[in-house]
Amino acid sequence: xxxxxxxxxxxxxxxEAFLTINCTYTATGYPSLFWYVQYPGExxxxxxxxxxADDKGSNKGxxxxxxxxxxxxxxxxxxxxxxxxxxxxxxLSAATGNQFYFGTGxxxxxxx
Amino acid sequence: DGGITQSPKYLxxxxxxxxxxxxxxxLNHDAMYWYRQDPGxxxxxxxYSQIVNDFQKGDIAEGYSVSRxxxxxxxLTVTSAQKNPTAFYLCAIQAADNxxxxxxxxxxxxxx
Numbered sequence: 001x002x003x004x005x006x007x008x009x010x011x012x013x014x015x016e017a018f019l020t021i022n023c024t025y026t027a028t029g030y031p032s033l034f035w036y037v038q039y040p041g042e043x044x045x046x047x048x049x050x051x052x053a054d055d056k057g058s059n060k061g062x063x064x065x066x067x068x069x070x071x072x073x074x075x076x077x078x079x080x081x082x083x084x085x086x087x088x089x090x091x092l093s094a095a096t097g098n099q100f101y102f103g104t105g106x107x108x109x110x111x112x
Numbered sequence: 113d114g115g116i117t118q119s120p121k122y123l124x125x126x127x128x129x130x131x132x133x134x135x136x137x138x139l140n141h142d143a144m145y146w147y148r149q150d151p152g153x154x155x156x157x158x159x160y161s162q163i164v165n166d167f168q169k170g171d172i173a174e175g176y177s178v179s180r181x182x183x184x185x186x187x188l189t190v191t192s193a194q195k196n197p198t199a200f201y202l203c204a205i206q207a208a209d210n211x212x213x214x215x216x217x218x219x220x221x222x223x224x
Binding site for chain 2: 031032034036041042043044045046049051089091093094095096097098100102103104105107
């Protein structure tokens with residue numbers, strides 16, 4: 001069946017460092033892919049999305065490219081800030097039906 | 113997210129007691145979901161509903177019940193049969209297949 005695998009954390013970076021959080025997926029057809037962010041005590045917020053191969057989703061300096069050939073959707077940011085400290089979830093919406101799959105989440109801490 | 117409201121934000125349950133968590137939406141979305149999140153963990157699907165008066169069990173439905181009498185409301189009851197109810201509960205809505213899910217701010221349930 002469909003699934004999402006993302007790198008385990010926690011990840012700790014210094015402010016202004018480069019961020020990569022890896023996400024790979026298994027799916028039939030052409031799913032849509034998403035990154036969500038969760039701040040402490042809050043719900044998940046949609047960060048960015050991509051609906052077809054080679055699409056690049058971007059928001060607030062974060063980017064991720066839908067790579068069909070490597071079945072990946074890695075999250076990147078060129079210069080992280082302390083305010084980016086949160087848990088990040090990769091997710092997949094199946095091509096047919098409305099099944100939704102989440103990765104296990106990656107905790108990011110950015111230190112000044 | 114705007115348009116989806118969970119209440120209360122904090123809830124306490126006594127032993128042997130049923131409690132009901134509220135989830136309301138005003139975006140006219142058909143699909144609604146309940147997830148459970150334990151500390152430092154990902155999301156686990158409890159129940160979902162794609163249409164009024166119909167709902168399906170998710171991965172961890174035991175000890176929980178739901179109803180979908182109105183399109184805008186999808187309450188979750190945590191019954192006394194759920195022996196470990198302490199968790200963060202998240203409600204989500206989805207407009208259509210392949211679209212992102214949007215989350216409420218969550219309800220934190222604790223045992224007294």
